Amino acid sequence: MTMEDFTRKIDASIASRQGKKMWIERIPAGYWIVGFILLIMPSFASDFVLFQIFGWTFILGMIATSLMFLAGYGGMVSLAQMTFAGVAGYMVAIFGDSAIDTISQGWPWWVVVPLALLITILFATAIGWLAVRTEGIYTIMITLAIAAAFFYFTRQNYDIFNGFQGFNSVFPPRLFGVNWRQPLPFYYMTLMWAVITFLVALYLSRAPFGLALQGVRDNPRRMAALGFNVTAHRVAAYAFSAIPAGLGGIMLTWQSAQISPGTVSIQPAIDILIIAVVGGLRHPVGAFVGAFLYVLLKTFAVDVLIALGLSGDRFQLLIGLGFLIVVYISDDGLLGIWEKLRASRNRDPLTGERRG
């Protein structure tokens, strides 16, 4: 072997190793930093912050991710995601334990939770089957109608849904002897499911199912001409979206220890849409960014308004204004703003050309 051959071989082997970095090396630095802060959060954050701010953020983020999955990947804007969450929450209260022992069955959690998710998936499949026959504004209208119908149904039905009152004292199971409603365990439980939801949503973007869904969003006619059953793909997306929404709904019920028609009314359904759109639909992280902002606003805006000498009722106005501003200046919520900032930072200030 000549010297030349030898160096060429070394070069080739270095090149191939650089091309194939270990998966752990490919995780961006930002993920490590955010992950680390979230893990050690309990060492400096108060119980209120852990339970009320972050617990709620993770739950709403999961429900918003289910919408991001449908709208961002699939191009289907659904207002029924909070309804899916509510169905799962109600099922946990009905088949599990609550203070309403005339209705609640008191079955063990390992039957109740999977059953609740299964029913939610079936429900979402049926809704999807109805909704995918429509496009754009009509999808929004039909899912809104479903959300409204479910809300009024739960409020008027006393035999199964216990009407206006709903169910209280719905607690998480004491798995491993832990009280999962304590701030610290609750924080880690919601964090874990939020991380799983986030990673699965991210992973699916490049898996056949997710890729095909993006194809259906961009060009349904071409997808059909490639052999895809566009309707089946859309319905499957609804069914799948029920899993993060359902899990979120169950934990939401455990967090407040109750579920009632108020949980599934029109306002929360619209709030999920606002969270997802303000956060950004292009990437699953948007759902959690949007949820965090929403929770902060919902928790502190009233105090800020009162401190400024304004009425606390103006809270919804504040959210509405924020929504307007974000949508006005960005094509993809806060993620879009972030992208714009990053692009302008990478631009040479003199020539306006992109660096490296």
Place this chain on the structure above:
Amino acid sequence: MNGANESANALELHGLSKRFGALSALSDIKLSVGPGERRAVLGSNGAGKTTLFNCITGDFPPSEGSIRFFGEDITKFPPHERIRRGLRRTYQISLLFTGLSVIDNVYLSCLGVSRGRFSFIRPRRSDALVATAEELTERVNLWDVRDTIVSDLSYGQQRQLEIAMALSGAPRFILFDEPAAGLSPTERRELVDILTNLPSHMGYIIIEHDMDVALRVSDYVTMMHNGRIFKEGKPAEIEEDPEVQALYLGGDDH
């Protein structure tokens, strides 16, 4: 009704009509194409050639008439069922996923006719579909731009991508809608090579304005005008035909 049959004609159209409101885009089309046959469809703009393709693939259902594909009546089938039976097409105005890369576009076209369309598992580099997608990309000379986003491709490259996507899976019959339009002379030669090198069992219909290309890649020619078929024959006969010459050389749209 009856299933696919290899000895039957690849395509058989009977009394096919398509109306858009008052406009008759196709009237009473009768056409049979044998297995492995290569057919050219010629005709001026607005003759109904693209509409014919749209009816065959199910993009638009015909107003009347029937379509048989290898003996099977597919008139009422949704587009994806026709594609899964081995029918393919390219679009005159490229219909691509402009936000995705070249290789992703080809991968999607391979995925559409495979199992695992609903798979939740990301494909590995060694995945058979990925390998096929890479091979097709190479075959239409797009290997060097495989990771380019489609909206950044040149017009000619987009046309080549259309071809790659029509060749995915195991096509039995392909409809090419003006694949040479807008190509450079070199790209045209490459296209003719790709078409003439297709396996002999793979029949196709090609719509082509360029007589040179059309006559070189086809065994038989169908002429259309105002939604009707008005002449069929061997390439040499068509070339000599005075009526055709009048239409093509004296016509005001050429």
